[in-house]
Each structure stands twice: as C-alpha cells, then as structure tokens.
Amino acid sequence: MKVKHFALGAAFLVALTGCSSNSAGSNGNSPANNTGTKNADNTASNAPAEKVELSFMGHGDPNEKKIFTELIQSFETKYPNIKVNYTSVPPAEYDQKLTTLTAAGKSPDVFYVSGPAFYRYAESGTILNIQQYLNKTDLFKPDNVWKQATDRYRYDGKSLGKGDLYGLPKDVGPWALAYNKDLFDKANVPYPPSEAGKWTWDDFLNTAKKLTQDTNGDGKTDIYGAANFPLEGAVWANGGDYVDYSTGKIKVDTPEFANAMQFVADLGLKHHVTPSPEDAKAMNNYARFVAGKIGMFPMGPWDQPAFWKLPYGWDLAAWPSSPTTGKTATWLGSMGFAISSKSKHPQEAFNLAAFLSLDKDGQKQNMEMGQAVPNLIDMAKNDFLQNGKAPEHKQVFLDIIENYGHPTVEFGSKDTQWLDTFNQDASKVWTGKETAAAWLKEIAPKLQELYDKGNK
Structure with a gap:
C-alpha cells in the first residue's frame, strides 16, 4: 500500500479502471469457467478459450x-486468453477519478479500494461479493x-x-521505523532495538538529540535526528484513540491524546x-531521509525498491513505547x-485479483x-525473512x-470529513x-458534529 509521508501518518486513496466487454461465459450470479485455460480454482476446459479484455486501475x-x-x-x-488494460493514476487524482467513473457507470473490472471507499462501495453494491468465487x-x-x-x-x-x-x-502495510545506520555510526550512537518494548519515547528523544x-x-541544523513520528501510533501507545466506532463518540479530548500529541x-517545537x-x-522529509539528512524515519514495505538504491546502510527498529x-x-x-x-467478466476479474493477491507465483x-x-x-x-536484502x-x-x-x-x-478537518486544523499545534x-x-465538538453528519 503506497502512501505519502505526511507528519500525521498517511492518506489512503482508492482506484478504478474502464469497463470491460461482454463475455458469454461469465455472469455476475455464479462463477463461470475460464474455458481453455487454467482458472483460479485450478479447473480447465478443453474448449477454445474466448478472448477477454479486463480493465484494471491502480495508483502509485x-x-x-x-x-x-x-x-x-x-x-x-x-x-493467455485474458488481456489486461492497466491504468495507473497519480495518487492525488485517484479518488476523484474512481468516483467519476463509478458515477458514470464505467467502473473498471478490478480496482484498488480501501478504508471508507470500500465501506461505501460494499454498502452501495458497487463491488462484487466474491465469497462464491473464493469457495x-x-x-x-x-x-x-x-x-x-x-x-x-x-x-x-x-x-x-x-x-x-x-x-x-x-497488501498489508506495516508502518515501520527505518534508520540511517551511517548517521548512527558517525555519531557513535547505538542502533535502536528491533524488539518492541526495549526503548521508550524518552530513549527515542535522547537518540534523536x-x-x-x-x-x-x-547555526542551522543540517542533520535531524528524526522526522514524521506518526501521531496515530503515539496516541494508541499512550492509551488514547480518535473515535470509538462502536458508539460513534469522538475521543480526542482526553489527557492520553493530548499528551501524545x-x-x-515538541520533537520539533521544543x-x-x-x-x-x-x-x-x-525540502520534504522523505527527500531529506533519502539524501541522508534524517536519522530515523517511517517507511512501509513499498518503499523497499527505492531504499535498496540508497547510498548508505539502513535497517528497521521497533517504534518506541509510551513511558506511561x-x-x-x-x-x-x-x-x-x-x-x-457490473463487470461482464466476473470470473476472469476474480482470476486477476486472486493472482495478484493469493497466487504463490504472483506473491513471490x-x-x-x-x-x-x-x-x-x-x-x-520464510522466503521474505531470508531473501538476503535489506x-x-x-x-x-x-x-x-501480528x-x-x-x-x-x-x-x-464512511465519511472522513471529520478526520480531514482534524488533520488540517492540527497545524495550530504543529506550529506552536x-x-x-x-x-x-x-476542536472536539466540531469533529463530533462532522462525524455524526457523515457516519450516522
């Protein structure tokens, strides 16, 4: 899951592609055999395979x-009977593109979806219940x-x-803490522990200093100890939360949340x-880290290809624990x-999604x-832990x-206006x-009003 490196965490986007043509061998009510070729259920037919085109849209x-x-x-x-027309949309444009295509009845056969968009599309019947295919x-x-x-x-x-x-x-995207080993070596600072619970926020701060x-x-700082410490992680570690989804109550106005925030x-202000x-x-913080000017910085697994090209050594540490x-x-x-x-080729579309998500060869x-x-x-x-790469x-x-x-x-x-407002107005805290x-x-009453309006 590709995300932007924002100070508060990440923005999640959704994606979609163009509609497919008709296929006599598939319908939306029951799984159809992909004749003449191997299906996701490993069955095959001796009949010649009908040529099928699928649309697939993502971002990144x-x-x-x-x-x-x-x-x-x-x-x-x-x-070999399936042709995939792949479209990659810039992340910042994806959500609007998907919304526009869906409203026009031109949803792609297979597309990226997550979070609120998944909730809305499942509820509205825009996306297919795939349980019958999985069975x-x-x-x-x-x-x-x-x-x-x-x-x-x-x-x-x-x-x-x-x-x-x-x-x-x-994917499943763990937001981990990467660190520049060369900067640690130059400063004669021990590497941070990889096991959770072995260091605290205080230890993190002392290391960053x-x-x-x-x-x-x-008189100007050239190397920073850290950047983009995720607020969400600090809040959860400190015993707080943003919202109780079981009751719909906004929970930001608590000592646990305030202390974490x-x-x-204060990592920057104080x-x-x-x-x-x-x-x-x-200079954005991601670029600073890549340039070797930040000691500790968050990363997701999707950052690995870019980080493999870094001119310095790097590794992962556990996030520090709340001292409280x-x-x-x-x-x-x-x-x-x-x-x-609305896909006219649901079996073939499922085969594509299953290959990208579950197939051993595709995953490898x-x-x-x-x-x-x-x-x-x-x-x-096994394979991942032992692949010999950073x-x-x-x-x-x-x-x-785990x-x-x-x-x-x-x-x-379903609606994130409350969270968008939180992130936008939080600059008052980040700037002191x-x-x-x-x-x-x-801000808490305003967030509650927005949450109730969009989600209840």
Whole structure:
C-alpha cells in the first residue's frame, strides 16, 4: 500500500479502471469457467478459450507502476486468453477519478479500494461479493493469509470486519521505523532495538538529540535526528484513540491524546530534533531521509525498491513505547482489490485479483520486486525473512502485523470529513500557536458534529 509521508501518518486513496466487454461465459450470479485455460480454482476446459479484455486501475509511484506492469505480464502468460488494460493514476487524482467513473457507470473490472471507499462501495453494491468465487478456488487458504488484511474486506450488510469478502488484500502495510545506520555510526550512537518494548519515547528523544547536528557551523541544523513520528501510533501507545466506532463518540479530548500529541509536536517545537513545517516546505522529509539528512524515519514495505538504491546502510527498529503505558503502537494499512459488480467478466476479474493477491507465483514475484510483505503467511515467515536484502530486521514488519499494528484511523468511517478537518486544523499545534490540550478541547465538538453528519 503506497502512501505519502505526511507528519500525521498517511492518506489512503482508492482506484478504478474502464469497463470491460461482454463475455458469454461469465455472469455476475455464479462463477463461470475460464474455458481453455487454467482458472483460479485450478479447473480447465478443453474448449477454445474466448478472448477477454479486463480493465484494471491502480495508483502509485513509478516503482509500483513498473512492478504491476510486470505482474500483469505474468498473469497474461498464465491466462493467455485474458488481456489486461492497466491504468495507473497519480495518487492525488485517484479518488476523484474512481468516483467519476463509478458515477458514470464505467467502473473498471478490478480496482484498488480501501478504508471508507470500500465501506461505501460494499454498502452501495458497487463491488462484487466474491465469497462464491473464493469457495471454489484452492488458492484461498484462510489460515495462510493474514487475517489482519482479509478482515478489512469483509462486510455483513451492516458493518466491516464480519461476513463475506468483497475484496482481496493487495497488501498489508506495516508502518515501520527505518534508520540511517551511517548517521548512527558517525555519531557513535547505538542502533535502536528491533524488539518492541526495549526503548521508550524518552530513549527515542535522547537518540534523536545525539543525531541532530549543525555540520558546517552556520547555526542551522543540517542533520535531524528524526522526522514524521506518526501521531496515530503515539496516541494508541499512550492509551488514547480518535473515535470509538462502536458508539460513534469522538475521543480526542482526553489527557492520553493530548499528551501524545504534545510529545510529537515538541520533537520539533521544543527539542528541534525534527524539521519544522517551514523546513519541510523547503525540502520534504522523505527527500531529506533519502539524501541522508534524517536519522530515523517511517517507511512501509513499498518503499523497499527505492531504499535498496540508497547510498548508505539502513535497517528497521521497533517504534518506541509510551513511558506511561509501556505499550508500542503504529498503524497497519492495507489496500485491496475489488471487482465491479457490473463487470461482464466476473470470473476472469476474480482470476486477476486472486493472482495478484493469493497466487504463490504472483506473491513471490511481488516480494522479490519489493512491493509488499507477502500476503501468504508461510512465504512471509520464510522466503521474505531470508531473501538476503535489506532491511536486516524484516521481522519488525511481521511484529507490527501480528502484535502492535492498528487499523488506520479512517477504517470504520464512511465519511472522513471529520478526520480531514482534524488533520488540517492540527497545524495550530504543529506550529506552536496552541497547546495540544487547548486545541483538542476546542476542536472536539466540531469533529463530533462532522462525524455524526457523515457516519450516522
């Protein structure tokens, strides 16, 4: 799941592609055989295969586009009667593009979906219930696919996380802490631990202070100890939360939330170990990390292809724990593959989604190109951990998946205007115009009103 490196965490986008042509061999009511070629359920027919074209739309950076172009070529080799027309939309344009196509009745056969968009599309019947197809394929072994990923795409007609599957995970995205080993070595600072609970926010701050440097003596910081500490992770680790989805109550106006938010803000405002908002405008923090000017920085598995090209050593550490609770937390994202309920080739569309999500060959190729932690648990715990590529401590990714990763904040919302407003107005805290406690008390009623309007 590709995301932008924002200070508050990540923005999740959704994707979609053009409509397919008709196929006499498929319909939306029951799984159809993909004649003359091997299906996702490993059945085959001796009849000549009818040529089918599918539309598939996603989003991402050039690395992701390149990876999925190659994966689609592998799929077409395995299913020679299927031609996939792949469109990669810039992430910032994806949600609007998907909304426009859906409203026009031109949904792609297969497209990226996650979070609120998945909720809305499942509820409205825009995407296909794929349980019947999963019941017929031997690719889907529930005990060997991360439940933390598949449950994001379940819907029982009322709520998420239960019932039939309406999508398959493209990935499960643990938001991990990367660090520049060369900067640690130059500053003679021990590497941070990879095991959760072995260091705290205080340890993190002390480490960041030792890494932060004015290397040329001009009075300006050239190397920052850290950047983009995720607010969500700090809040959850400290015992707080944004919203109680079971009751719909906004929970930001609590000491646990305020203390976590002030800690994150003070990394820059008080301790000056992270770039200020003005610094980030001059050079974004991702670019600073890539340039070797930030010691510790968050990353997802999708960053691996770019990070493999870095001119310095890097590895993963566990996120530090709250000194108040002793707990560690971060967010665990996911993007999924959904199938349009209007697709005229539902079986073939399912075959594509299943290849990209569940097929052993597809997952191995995806892993080797660095796009994601494999969805297949046995592959993740063996091939992935032992592939000989950085990071050395890949187990951190798995620890987040299994132990201390949380669904992203917007998971469970149909409408995210309340969260968008929070993120936009939070600049008052990040720039020091207001304390976290004062601002949260002020913003909480407004967030509740927006949440109630869009989600109840």
